[in-house]
Every structure is written in structure tokens, then in C-alpha cells.
Amino acid sequence: MIDLTVNFAGLKLKNPVFTASGTCGYADELADFMDVNQLGAFITKSITLHKRDGNSVPRVVETDSGMLNAIGLANIGVDKFIAEKIPLIRQYNTPFFVNIAGQTIEEYVAVAQKLANCEEIAGLELNISCPNVKKGGITFGTDPKLVSEITSAIKKNAGKKILMVKLTPSVTDISTIASAAIEAGANALSMINTFTAMVIDIETRQAVLANRTGGLSGPAIKPIAVYLTNKVYNEVAKPANIPILAGGGIKNASDAIEFIIAGATAVSIGTASFIYPDSAIKIIDGLKKYCQRHKIAKISELTGSLK
Amino acid sequence: MAETQFQKAIFTASVSYNKAIGKHFFNLRLELNGSAAEIFRKALPGQFTELDLSRLALPAEEQIPDELSECSQRQILLRRPFSFTNIEYSGSKVILEILYCVLGPATLRMKTLKPSDKINLIGPLGNGFKISSDKKLAILVAGGMGAPPLQHLAKELKDKCPGTETIVFAGAKNISQLPYYDIKLEKISQEPAFVLDEFAKHNVKALISTDDGSAGFKGFVTEMLKNWLKSKKPDSGKTIIYACGPEAMMSSAAAISSEFNIPCQVSLERLMACGTGLCQGCAVRYINKQTKETGYKLCCKDGPVFWADEVVW
Numbered sequence: 001m002i003d004l005t006v007n008f009a010g011l012k013l014k015n016p017v018f019t020a021s022g023t024c025g026y027a028d029e030l031a032d033f034m035d036v037n038q039l040g041a042f043i044t045k046s047i048t049l050h051k052r053d054g055n056s057v058p059r060v061v062e063t064d065s066g067m068l069n070a071i072g073l074a075n076i077g078v079d080k081f082i083a084e085k086i087p088l089i090r091q092y093n094t095p096f097f098v099n100i101a102g103q104t105i106e107e108y109v110a111v112a113q114k115l116a117n118c119e120e121i122a123g124l125e126l127n128i129s130c131p132n133v134k135k136g137g138i139t140f141g142t143d144p145k146l147v148s149e150i151t152s153a154i155k156k157n158a159g160k161k162i163l164m165v166k167l168t169p170s171v172t173d174i175s176t177i178a179s180a181a182i183e184a185g186a187n188a189l190s191m192i193n194t195f196t197a198m199v200i201d202i203e204t205r206q207a208v209l210a211n212r213t214g215g216l217s218g219p220a221i222k223p224i225a226v227y228l229t230n231k232v233y234n235e236v237a238k239p240a241n242i243p244i245l246a247g248g249g250i251k252n253a254s255d256a257i258e259f260i261i262a263g264a265t266a267v268s269i270g271t272a273s274f275i276y277p278d279s280a281i282k283i284i285d286g287l288k289k290y291c292q293r294h295k296i297a298k299i300s301e302l303t304g305s306l307k
Numbered sequence: 308m309a310e311t312q313f314q315k316a317i318f319t320a321s322v323s324y325n326k327a328i329g330k331h332f333f334n335l336r337l338e339l340n341g342s343a344a345e346i347f348r349k350a351l352p353g354q355f356t357e358l359d360l361s362r363l364a365l366p367a368e369e370q371i372p373d374e375l376s377e378c379s380q381r382q383i384l385l386r387r388p389f390s391f392t393n394i395e396y397s398g399s400k401v402i403l404e405i406l407y408c409v410l411g412p413a414t415l416r417m418k419t420l421k422p423s424d425k426i427n428l429i430g431p432l433g434n435g436f437k438i439s440s441d442k443k444l445a446i447l448v449a450g451g452m453g454a455p456p457l458q459h460l461a462k463e464l465k466d467k468c469p470g471t472e473t474i475v476f477a478g479a480k481n482i483s484q485l486p487y488y489d490i491k492l493e494k495i496s497q498e499p500a501f502v503l504d505e506f507a508k509h510n511v512k513a514l515i516s517t518d519d520g521s522a523g524f525k526g527f528v529t530e531m532l533k534n535w536l537k538s539k540k541p542d543s544g545k546t547i548i549y550a551c552g553p554e555a556m557m558s559s560a561a562a563i564s565s566e567f568n569i570p571c572q573v574s575l576e577r578l579m580a581c582g583t584g585l586c587q588g589c590a591v592r593y594i595n596k597q598t599k600e601t602g603y604k605l606c607c608k609d610g611p612v613f614w615a616d617e618v619v620w
Contacts, residue, residue, distance in 0.1 A: 022587075029584040029608070032315055045587070053603050060580045060588030065382045067580055071587045074603060218384050274581035275359065275386055277429070278317060 002291040003298040004284070006040070008243050008266055009162045009187040011095060011122055013040040016260065016299060017284050018245055020270035021045055021099035021125060021166070022071065026085045027092060033277035036092045038284060040266060043190075044085075046101040046127050049110050051077035056210035061199050066218030066249070067271060068197050070211035073101050073130070078111045086118055095122035097164060103133040105150050109157050116159035123162030126154060126186075129170075129193045129215075141168040141193075144180035155185035164245065166190040167232070169221075174228050175235040182240050189237060190245040190268070192225050218271045222249030226262050233263020233304055251279070253286020263304040315430055315583075318343035322424040323402060325417075332486045333418060334392075335405040337426065344401040350394055351435025352459035353551075353574050353612040356403065357386035357582040359427040363416035371415065381412045386429065388582050388607075390456040390574070392505070406455045406486055432582050433611050436460050436549055436572055440468040443545035446569075447475040447511070448560050450528055450552020454486050454505075456574050457551055461509040474499045475506050476535070478516040478528025478552075485515070485522065495523045528552070529559040536567050543568045550574070550615070561615035571615035577606040584608035592619035 004015040021043040024030045036042065054074025061068050076084070081098075089096060098121050102108040108126070115121055128141030128150060140146045147165070155163055165181035167174055169192040178189055194215025199208040207213070225248025237244050246264035249271065250256050256267040272279040291299055320337035328334050339347050361383045365371065371379050393404040407414055420426065436456070438445075445464055447457040454477060464473045479485045487503045494500045499512035506513050515523030516531045524531040532548075548571040550560040557573040564571030577589035589606035594617060601619060604610065 023585055025585055025587075032583070033317060053601075054587065054590060056592075057588075057590050058578045059590060060578055060586060062383065062385050062580075065384055067385060069580065069586065069588060074587050074590070271384070271580075274583075274586050275361075275384065276317065277581075277583055277585065 002288050002296070004287060004291075006265055006300050008041075008245070009123070009164070011162060013095065013266065015040040015284050015287065016264075016266035017256070017280050017287070018043060018266055018268040019273055019280050020247055020268040021127070023270040023273045026089060027096070028088060030273070030277060034281050037094050038281055039094045040284075041095045041097060041122065043097040043099050043125050043268070044081075044089075045075055046073045046099045047075050047078050047081050047111060047115075048073055048101050049078055049107045051075065051080065058209055059211070059214075061208045061214070063197075063199060063216065063218075064220060066216050066220030068199055068209060068214030068216055069194070070209045070214035072211065078114050082114060082118060086120055090120050097121070097123045097125045097162070099125040099127050099166070101127040101130050103130060105153050108150060109153050112154045112157045116157060116161060121161060123164055123187070124154065124158055125164045125166050125190055126151065127166055127193070129166070129168040139168065139170070141177060142171050144176050147177050147180040148184040151181050151184035151186050162187045164188040164190045166193055168193045169224065169228055170196050175232055178232045178236040182236060182242055186242070188243045188245060189232065191232060192221075192228055192246070192248050195221055195224075217249065219249040219251055222255060225249060226258050229259055229264055230262035230306060237263065238304060250283070253283045253290060256283050256287060257290055257302070260299070260302045261304075261306050263306070265300070265303050314346055315432055316343070316346065317427065317429050319425050320403070320428055322420045322422055322426060324422065325420045328406075328486070328488045330483055331408045333407050333409070335407060335417065335420065337403045337405070337428070339401045339403065340399060344396065344399055347394060347401045347403060347431055348396040350391070350431035352463050353390065353435035353456045354431040354433050355388050355390040355582070355611065356428045356430035357388050357432060358417070359386050360413045360416045363419055365416055366419050375409070375411065375415055379412050379415050383413050383416075385580050386582060387413045388432070388579055390459070392455040392458040393462060394459065406452075408452060408486070429582065433607055434609070436463075436574070436612050438464060438468055440470060441545070442468065442471050442547045444541050444547075445471050445473040446532070446546065446548045447473065448528060448532055448548060448550040448552065448556070449475060449477045450550075450556035451479045451484055452486055453550070453552030453556070453574070457549060458505045460549055461506050461511045465509045465511075473509070473511045475503070475511055475513045476516070476528050476532050477503060477513050478531070478556075479518075481517050481519045482521040485517070490515070490522065492522060527556065527559070529556055529563060532560065533563050536563065536569075541569075547571070557615070558620040561618065561620055564615055572612050573615045573618065574612045575606050575610050575618070579607050582607045593617055594619050
């Protein structure tokens with residue numbers, strides 16, 4: 001009997017597989033294709049204080065072994081989310097995190113305060129890859145001072161919720177940012193968000209995406225994501241005893257295991273769900289088989305086992 | 308449009324036929340059995356499927372046209388959406404018919420499919436055209452590769468609305484871009500005629516247009532539609548327009564439908580990553596006619612068929 005359970009910042013999960021924010025809606029679309037209760041956990045798409053329509057189209061474009069997206073945080077707003085979506089999500093016995101986003105620290109805090117009272121929510125995932133409109137549009141997640149400020153502000157307002165900070169890879173030294181988040185009270189790290197990227201139509205000399213730039217995801221980013229996971233694990237997470245939820249281009253169980261060996265306590269499945277909406281379930285099964293083959297009794301023994 | 312009508316799932320289909328129609332187009336037939344057949348036999352015209360073409364091999368190098376040589380080197384990742392020209396069922400099996408043209412690295416791979424090859428698909432996805440038997444006239448407006456779901460719709464109208472007369476306005480840039488197997492050029496006139504076999508077999512007459520005048524009316528299919536409506540003045544309350552084609556053509560069909568006060572449904576196309584509502588990429592700007600509120604809907608999940616007057620063009 002393989003033990004796939006993991007302890008994720010005090011939360012016991014039946015397995016280490018999450019579906020990533022922005023790739024599993026509010027779990028309703030996924031439920032058409034699989035039993036959501038089999039997931040370790042899932043993370044809702046980003047929720048903001050007010051409703052957001054999102055960007056103009058094209059919002060997505062395929063690249064070599066990857067894709068760019070610039071959805072623009074389209075969501076129904078936190079109040080409607082609490083009133084309409086939480087009652088639907090409540091039917092699942094899988095823990096879920098709510099990804100929160102905003103344009104100012106005040107906005108993030110307001111969202112966190114509202115969600116802190118919803119007992120169904122296991123934790124918050126802080127999307128810090130948004131531009132801060134009050135600081136000239138600089139991305140929160142690229143400045144350690146801002147990361148520290150926003151993390152501690154939310155920590156104070158998030159009640160007992162697990163606070164997970166989602167790191168952007170578009171920085172010089174990701175470990176500095178990870179340290180800032182942990183010192184400010186983050187209970188877990190989530191990595192990595194997409195890479196800022198661009199595709200140009202050479203016939204029209206225009207950017208393909210209406211937003212010009214978008215976030216690169218998919219297998220194309222996997223080796224970089226594995227490297228960054230291992231770096232953050234060794235330099236920050238392991239010494240601080242903080243779990244990492246890692247992903248970036250995971251398509252199958254072998255990909256997921258690479259991340260776990262690199263230092264992840266849990267893995268997140270994103271773009272793969274677009275192609276095979278039941279990817280996460282197959283990956284859970286594949287993790288079990290790998291453990292059997294390698295005589296690993298507990299999957300948690302694999303975390304950070306890179307030789 | 309209505310809520311998603313039927314259950315959808317991930318299935319494996321078996322190729323039963325994959326052959327060229329003319330220079331640019333291919334007809335692919337996929338066979339489904341068991342629960343897949345049960346689900347797909349209820350699929351409506353306008354619904355679609357997402358095919359995983361990423362695992363297919365490329366054709367031999369000498370069979371790759373020069374203009375696709377560079378893009379063929381790209382490793383594809385995402386599925387590709389296709390609507391159906393027809394869904395046939397006999398006994399426990401269902402045949403899905405797909406019309407496609409080779410435009411990039413995915414359809415180049417699709418061309419290599421041969422009978423008994425297996426292919427993974429998701430569907431049926433989205434919402435189809437809404438039909439009602441109180442209409443006397445259904446006008447199908449097909450621009451280029453927008454024809455497939457309208458062929459399927461012609462069959463559905465014949466089966467479900469025997470009291471409705473259906474005619475098709477079929478246009479393309481030029482004669483070779485008309486995606487039909489057999490065009491009876493000698494029968495083309497200014498009156499609808501049995502010109503296209505694909506529609507004639509459903510008792511649907513056609514009017515043809517090409518931008519360059521190489522077949523039928525010279526000009527846009529929507530110009531031909533407008534002229535026809537002006538001269539024939541069909542009873543707007545008993546008429547409905549169904550359009551599928553390039554965005555500009557559908558926008559023009561929407562404007563004409565509003566000018567003649569004829570209800571119109573359009574089947575839209577967007578770049579999609581998933582087709583299942585997960586990625587939120589395929590946004591359609593939408594206006595609620597009652598509240599005048601605007602926002603985005605998803606082409607894959609809320610559409611691809613929309614009422615033309617609910618789309619912000």
C-alpha cells in the first residue's frame with residue numbers, strides 16, 4: 001500500500017496533486033471529465049475585489065511545446081464568488097485554495113478579509129505577478145520589499161488560512177523573493193507562475209496577443225521550473241521548513257516526480273488540463289506506480305531527494 | 308443560447324476515411340462506438356470536437372508544401388477544434404464527418420491519418436444552432452470554411468422541420484476556395500438551384516458567390532444575401548438566418564439581419580486553448596439585450612453559436 005498523503009503546511013492531503021489556478025475554473029468545468037474529489041487539492045482562478053471582464057482577444061496563442069495566455073484576470077469578483085461559487089465548491093470534499101489578485105495592497109487585503117470568514121477555504125494563494133498601480137505599475141512579485149509588505153498585510157487579514165505565495169520566475173534571483181515571502185509570514189510557496197513572453201506575426205508585424213505580452217506555460221518551461229524549484233528548495237524552503245507547491249509544464253507522472261525530487265511537497269497541473277482535462281487523475285495514478293516500482297512507501301520521502 | 312445540451316467526455320475514435328476533396332480540402336470520417344457513440348449521436352449542428360493531433364507524425368518531407376515547411380517544424384501542444392459536416396449513426400456506431408484544409412502543423416499531421424488509425428477527441432462541445440419549426444424559410448450563409456456546420460444544419464432542418472424551406476448562400480474568395488466536392492457550375496444562376504451536392508442531398512438549393520467572380524455572383528456572399536432579401540422580401544417573422552464564416556462576414560450578416568428584422572444566429576470562431584471552458588481564452592464580447600450590460604462570454608462553452616444581436620461586433 002503506497003502512502004500518497006502529504007502534509008502541506010499543516011493540511012493533510014490525500015495526494016500531492018493540485019490543479020493550478022486559472023486552469024481549472026472553479027472546478028465546475030473539470031467535474032465534467034473527472035471526479036474532483038480524487039484531487040489532492042485545487043486552486044480557483046484569480047479572484048479580485050471587483051468583477052473583471054478580462055482582456056480583448058486573442059488571449060491565447062500556441063508556441064513551440066507551449067502556449068501564451070493573457071486572460072487579464074477575468075473573474076466574477078469576490079462577493080459573487082462567495083455567494084455563488086462557494087456553495088457549489090462546498091459539495092467537493094477536496095480542499096481548495098483561492099488565488100487572489102489586485103492592483104493595490106488595499107485591494108488584496110479587502111479580498112483576503114472577505115475570504116478569511118469562509119470556513120470552506122483551506123488557504124489563499126497570493127498572485128503577486130500583478131502590476132501595482134500605486135507604484136508605477138511595477139510587478140509586486142519582482143521587488144522583495146513589496147513582496148514582504150503585501151505578504152504581511154495579507155497574513156494579518158487572512159485569519160487562520162494557509163497563506164501560499166505564488167512566485168513569478170521573471171526575476172533576477174527568485175530565492176530573494178521566496179525569502180521575503182517566508183519572512184513576512186507565508187506558510188507555503190507556489191512556483192512558478194508563467195514567464196512573460198511575446199509572439200509576433202511577421203506578416204503584419206503585430207503582436208499576436210491583444211495584450212501584446214502573455215505568460216508562457218507548457219512543456220517548454222518545465223526544465224527551468226524544475227531548476228528553480230530545486231534552487232528555492234535548497235536555498236530557502238528546506239532551511240525554513242516550508243513546503244513548495246511546484247509546477248510548470250507537467251504533462252505526466254514522470255514530470256511531476258522530477259519536481260518532487262527537486263524539492264516539491266506537492267505539484268500543480270496547469271496547461272496539461274487544457275489538453276487532457278483528466279491529466280491530474282492520471283498523474284496521481286502514475287505517482288503510485290512509480291512508488292511501487294521504486295519501493296517507496298511514502299511519497300513524501302521523495303521530496304528533495306535529488307542526489 | 309441554451310445550456311450545454313449533453314454530456315461530454317474524452318474518447319478514442321477510429322479513422323474510417325480521410326481523402327482530399329479538390330486541391331485544398333479533406334474529408335475525415337471518424338467512427339465511434341459504445342458510450343462515445345451514444346453521446347455523439349445526440350450532438351447538434353454547430354457543436355464541435357477538439358482533436359489531439361499532437362501525437363501524429365508529419366508527412367514525408369517531400370509531401371510538405373514549401374509554404375508550410377517552416378511551421379511544420381513546430382511541436383504542437385494544444386488540441387484543434389472542428390465542427391461536423393455530418394453525423395451518421397447506424398446501429399451502435401456513429402460516424403463523424405469533418406471537413407478541413409491544411410493550414411499549419413496540426414492539419415498537416417491530420418492529413419496523414421489513414422483508416423483504422425486511432426485519434427483522441429473531446430466532445431461534443433459547446434452549444435449548437437437552435438431550430439424551430441414555426442419558420443417558413445431558413446437561410447444559411449456559408450463563408451469559405453464556415454460551411455461544415457451549415458451542411459449538418461441543413462440535414463437537421465430537413466429531418467426536424469419539414470415545413471421549413473432552406474436555401475444556402477455559399478461564398479468564398481474564389482472558386483477553388485469553395486469547400487465543396489462537386490459544384491455544378493452549369494446550374495449556377497441568379498435563382499437558388501441544386502448547385503452543391505452537399506446541400507442538394509438535403510433538398511437545399513444554393514446561390515454561389517466568389518469575391519473574384521470565378522463562380523456565381525461577383526462580390527461578398529453578404530452582398531448577394533442583401534440583394535436577394537431586398538428583391539424577395541421574405542416574411543421576417545417566419546424567416547431565420549444562420550451564418551458561419553469569417554468574422555467580418557458574420558458581422559455583416561448580423562447587420563443585414565437587423566436591417567431586415569430577421570433573427571440571426573452565428574457560429575463564431577476564436578483561438579482556443581482547451582475548448583472546455585477551462586482556459587477562458589476564447590472570449591466573445593456580449594451584450595445583454597434587456598439590461599444592456601456588456602461583458603465576455605466564452606466561445607467554447609457559451610457558444611460557438613450566439614444570437615447575432617447579442618454579440619458586440
